[in-house]
Amino acid sequence: MNEQNLSQYQDPAVIQxxxxxxxxxxxxxxxxxxxxxxxxxxxxxxxxxxxxxxxPREEEIFGLECYPSLAAIPEPVDVVDVxxxxxxxxxxxxxxxxxxxxxxxxxxGVISPEGVAIAQAGGMQCIVDxxxxxxxxxxxxxxxxxxxxxxxxxxxxxxx
Amino acid sequence: MTMPPEFSGFHTRAVHAGARxxxxxxxxxxxxxxxxxxxxxxxxxxxxxxxxxEYGNTYSRIMNPTVAAFEExxxxxxGGVGAVAFASGLAAQSAALFTLLQPGDHVxxxxxxxxxxxxxxxxxxxxxxxxxxxxEPDNLSAWQGGIRDNTKLIFGETIGNPSGCVxxxxxxxxxxxxxxxxxxxxxxxxxxxxxxxxxxxxxIVVHSATKFMGGHGTSIGGxxxxxxxxxxxxxxxxxxxxxxxxxxxLKFHETFGTFGYLMKLRAETLRDLGACMSPFNAFLxxxxxxxxxxxxxxxxxxxEAVASFLVDHPRVDAVHYAGLPASPxxxxxxxxxxxxxxxxxxxxxKGGREDxxxxxxxxxxxxxxxxVGDAKSLVIHPATTTHRQLSDAExxxxxxxxxxxxxxxxxxxxxxxxxxxxxxxxxxxxA
Numbered sequence: 001m002n003e004q005n006l007s008q009y010q011d012p013a014v015i016q017x018x019x020x021x022x023x024x025x026x027x028x029x030x031x032x033x034x035x036x037x038x039x040x041x042x043x044x045x046x047x048x049x050x051x052x053x054x055x056p057r058e059e060e061i062f063g064l065e066c067y068p069s070l071a072a073i074p075e076p077v078d079v080v081d082v083x084x085x086x087x088x089x090x091x092x093x094x095x096x097x098x099x100x101x102x103x104x105x106x107x108x109g110v111i112s113p114e115g116v117a118i119a120q121a122g123g124m125q126c127i128v129d130x131x132x133x134x135x136x137x138x139x140x141x142x143x144x145x146x147x148x149x150x151x152x153x154x155x156x157x158x159x160x
Numbered sequence: 161m162t163m164p165p166e167f168s169g170f171h172t173r174a175v176h177a178g179a180r181x182x183x184x185x186x187x188x189x190x191x192x193x194x195x196x197x198x199x200x201x202x203x204x205x206x207x208x209x210x211x212x213x214e215y216g217n218t219y220s221r222i223m224n225p226t227v228a229a230f231e232e233x234x235x236x237x238x239g240g241v242g243a244v245a246f247a248s249g250l251a252a253q254s255a256a257l258f259t260l261l262q263p264g265d266h267v268x269x270x271x272x273x274x275x276x277x278x279x280x281x282x283x284x285x286x287x288x289x290x291x292x293x294x295x296e297p298d299n300l301s302a303w304q305g306g307i308r309d310n311t312k313l314i315f316g317e318t319i320g321n322p323s324g325c326v327x328x329x330x331x332x333x334x335x336x337x338x339x340x341x342x343x344x345x346x347x348x349x350x351x352x353x354x355x356x357x358x359x360x361x362x363x364i365v366v367h368s369a370t371k372f373m374g375g376h377g378t379s380i381g382g383x384x385x386x387x388x389x390x391x392x393x394x395x396x397x398x399x400x401x402x403x404x405x406x407x408x409x410l411k412f413h414e415t416f417g418t419f420g421y422l423m424k425l426r427a428e429t430l431r432d433l434g435a436c437m438s439p440f441n442a443f444l445x446x447x448x449x450x451x452x453x454x455x456x457x458x459x460x461x462x463x464e465a466v467a468s469f470l471v472d473h474p475r476v477d478a479v480h481y482a483g484l485p486a487s488p489x490x491x492x493x494x495x496x497x498x499x500x501x502x503x504x505x506x507x508x509x510k511g512g513r514e515d516x517x518x519x520x521x522x523x524x525x526x527x528x529x530x531x532v533g534d535a536k537s538l539v540i541h542p543a544t545t546t547h548r549q550l551s552d553a554e555x556x557x558x559x560x561x562x563x564x565x566x567x568x569x570x571x572x573x574x575x576x577x578x579x580x581x582x583x584x585x586x587x588x589x590x591a
Contacts, residue, residue, distance in 0.1 A: 013163050033211075034403075036415045042213050046204075108417045131417060142215040144178065146223055146426065147231025148242035148419065153167040158180035 001113050001128070009116065009128035015135050018103040018127060021078030025052040025070060025101070027092055028083035031061045037083040040107075040133040047136060052077055070095035079103040081132050082110050089115030097122025105132050170237070170353060175450045178232030192443045193225045212410070212427055221436045222426060230442040233449055234373070234383045237352035238365050241388030242422045244430060245381060245442060249348065249368025250280055251435035252382030256344060256366055257313070259421065259429045262399050263289035265312040270297040270327065271557045272320030275547040277346070278554065281315075294557070297325050303332060307339045312396065314343045318350035318357060318496070321532075322506045322542055322566040323559030324480040326492040333361025340394045348372070348533070349502045353456045360496065363390040364421075371533025372503075374448040375455050379441040384425060388418030400424055406432070455535065458571040460500030462537075465574035466567065466581065470507050475515075475585045480559065481505035503570075504532045506542070509563035515588050516541040516563050522584035525576060526567070537570035537577055 001009075024044055029051075030037045038061075045051050045062055053061040056068040067073050070080060070092060080096040082089060082105065089112035096104055096119060104119040105127045106112065116126045127135075137143035138150045167176070179190045198217035200206035209216030217223055227245050235243040246252035261267070269281055271294040278294075285292045295302045297316055307314075314336040316327045329345060336343040342363035347355060351372045357365050367373060369381040392400040392413040400421060403409040406428050413420035430436060437445075460483070467481035482489040483501035493501045509515045520528050526539040530546055540546060542560050555561070569577065 034408075034410055034415065036417070039213055039415060042208070046208060046214055134419070137215055144232050145215045145217060145225060145228050146242070146423075147228045147235065147244055148215075148422070149177075149232055149235040149240060151236065152180070153173060153176045154164075154180050155176065156180065157186055158183045 001111055001116075005113075006111070006129055009126050010130055011127075012139075014103075014125050015127055015130065016139055018079050018105060018125070019132075019136055019139060021102060022048075023050045023052065023075075023077045024079040024081055024132070025054050025073060025077040026081045026083065027054040027070065029053040029055050029058075029061055029066070030083075031055075031058050036107075040081070040083075040131065043133045043136070047141065070099055070101075073099065077101050079105055079132075081105045081107065083107050084110065086110055086112040086115070090118055093118035093122070093124075097124060103127065105130070107131055171453050173236050174233070174353075174452050177236035178229040179446065190226060190229050190443055190446055192439050193220075194439050195224075196220050212407075212416075212423065220439070221434055222431050224436075224439050224442070226439040226446075227437050227442040230369075230381075230437070230446040230449075231383065233446055234352070234367065234369070235385045237356075237449070237452075238347070238385045239356050239358045239387070240365065240385030241418050243383050243385035244422055244426045245369070245383045245437040246430070247382070247435040247437055248380045249346075249366070249370060249382035250276055251433070252368075252384045253277065253346070253366050254280060254284060255425060255429045255433055255435065256364055256384045257285070258288075258433065259425045260342070260397060260400060261285075261288060261290050261312055264310060266291040266293070266308050266310045267313045267315060268293050268295055268303065268306045268311055269314075270316035270320065271295060272297050272323045272325050272559060273317055274321040274346070274348075275542070275550060277317075279549055296557075297327055300328065300331055300335065303335050307335070307341065311339065311341055314341055315346075316343075317346040317348070318355050319482065319502050319504070320559070321349060321504065322480075322564070324482050324487075324489070324501075324505045325559070326482050326489040326496060326501065328492055329355075329357050329360040329362055329496060333363075336363075337361065340391075340396045342390045349504055350497065351452060351456055351502075353453045354460070354497050354499050354502060358385075358387045363387050368533075369445045370531070372456065372459070373452060373533075374445045375452065375533065375535055376444075376448060377531055377534035377536065379444045381437050381441050381445050384422075386421050386425075388422075390421070392420055404428065455571055456500070456503075459503035459569055462571065462574045462577060463503040463505065463569040464500070466569055466577050467505060467507075469578045469581065473582070473585055475510055475588050477508040477510045477563070479505070479507040481507075504566065504568045506560070506564050506566045508561050509565060509588070511563055511588055513543060513562040516565055517544065518588055519565060519584050522587045523580055524583070525572065525580040532566075532568035534568065535571045537572060538568040540566050542566050
């Protein structure tokens with residue numbers, strides 16, 4: 001995936017549609033409070049999302065049951081957010097399709113053309129090399145409170 | 161889903177970026193949040209803010225909504241992922257350095273810099289046990305040859321103050337990145353309207369917002385913005401990539417990715433050095449930016465007219481304005497500053513030091529003071545003021561002679577500025 005290919009998987013409309021779905025499985029969620037996945041999972045929880053931890057090495061994170069794989073989750077999820085090595089993505093994409101998830105969200109550096117192809121063939125929409133926490137903060141949250149560039153230009157009343 | 165259009169024009173962004181109408185009150189102008197601190201929703205929210213797990217306000221030394229609006233506006237115009245504001249340009253610069261340097265490191269900087277920066281680099285870096293070399297800015301092989309194993313930063317100004325040299329930013333970015341080193345540019349004289357260094361490969365851009373951004377000489381302020389693209393985990397910057405003892409073991413680059421450097425700059429450096437921007441100054445500076453492109457066009461047009469007049473005046477020896485057609489920097493101006501080479505430049509009087517002082521006394525419209533980038537035209541004699549701490553050799557290295565006069569051309573009428581200079585120049589030698 002080159003830069004041009006990547007940008008087609010960073011479509012603001014798709015990103016905002018994914019952010020509008022309530023149930024997010026976080027694959028590779030760490031219980032270590034200093035890891036990026038933990039920051040993101042905790043942020044999503046605090047912002048009202050139903051977070052489903054997926055990590056075979058953990059039993060419980062944030063007091064939530066942790067599943068060994070996507071396939072083991074009993075209820076459907078809307079968004080599959082991935083913090084794994086790119087080589088793990090194709091198998092995750094297959095399970096996500098089987099779970100009838102709607103969006104495959106690959107975090108910074110998790111770039112897998114094969115995984116994206118599998119998800120798309122299964123009817124999923126994909127977001128690649130973007131952080132779900134940053135995008136939430138950009139469109140729905142408080143990224144602007146810390147001087148980050150939301151790239152949002154609008155004369156409509158802002159969110160709080 | 162259909163989306164509203166993306167509004168990408170520079171003038172539009174200068175007016176709107178960072179400042180949507182207030183959510184709760186609908187205030188159209190940017191509210192001034194004149195507060196030291198913020199009531200937490202609950203204990204968990206407080207913890208999440210202090211742990212940087214959520215974007216939240218804690219204390220105005222570290223963040224403030226009005227200051228944040230100014231920061232986002234600058235980041236947007238420069239093309240950065242974000243920005244952090246400081247009490248002054250030099251505070252911004254020292255914090256930008258402090259965040260990425262450790263004792264034993266080395267910095268390579270242009271020899272043609274603002275006198276305050278030269279002094280800061282020489283003395284502040286020495287106290288931090290950081291080595292420093294100045295390089296002739298036009299000499300690419302000197303930059304290349306100057307990089308050492310412990311070099312952590314390359315630094316220069318878009319337009320050198322006050323020599324008027326233009327930096328080959330893209331070439332320097334290549335030299336820096338080949339060595340795994342970031343390029344930091346002071347874009348105060350360029351302003352993001354005339355030049356956006358990040359589009360040419362710069363990683364960090366610093367500003368004295370006091371100058372053209374504010375534009376009216378009312379408020380001191382500075383700002384650091386970063387592209388988010390530099391790989392701080394390339395092995396050269398353990399100070400940013402490794403667990404931080406100043407933030408309970410957090411790895412800023414791994415955890416915050418593209419926001420890593422700026423998060424560390426805010427959550428550690430601004431927290432600890434404490435030179436925060438006041439909300440009122442942020443309001444004035446952000447309001448100044450709304451007219452930045454309009455003012456810069458007039459600044460540049462006036463500067464070009466005044467420089468052309470001075471070139472032909474018999475009492476003037478040389479005019480160092482990169483915007484002149486005959487300037488040796490013409491190719492670099494066409495590449496990096498197509499809308500103009502700024503509005504601050506120097507000229508040399510034939511008469512030397514005495515005539516320099518006398519010229520300033522004879523001017524009636526130019527204000528004699530130590531600032532640049534005001535709507536009003538300004539004049540100063542560097543050898544006896546801004547650069548008087550420098551030795552003659554350092555002065556010469558920065559392109560400054562005893563009869564050098566620095567002008568900051570304002571937005572008055574060019575004819576009036578020329579008339580004032582003509583009057584003052586013609587009185588030289590008439591005792």
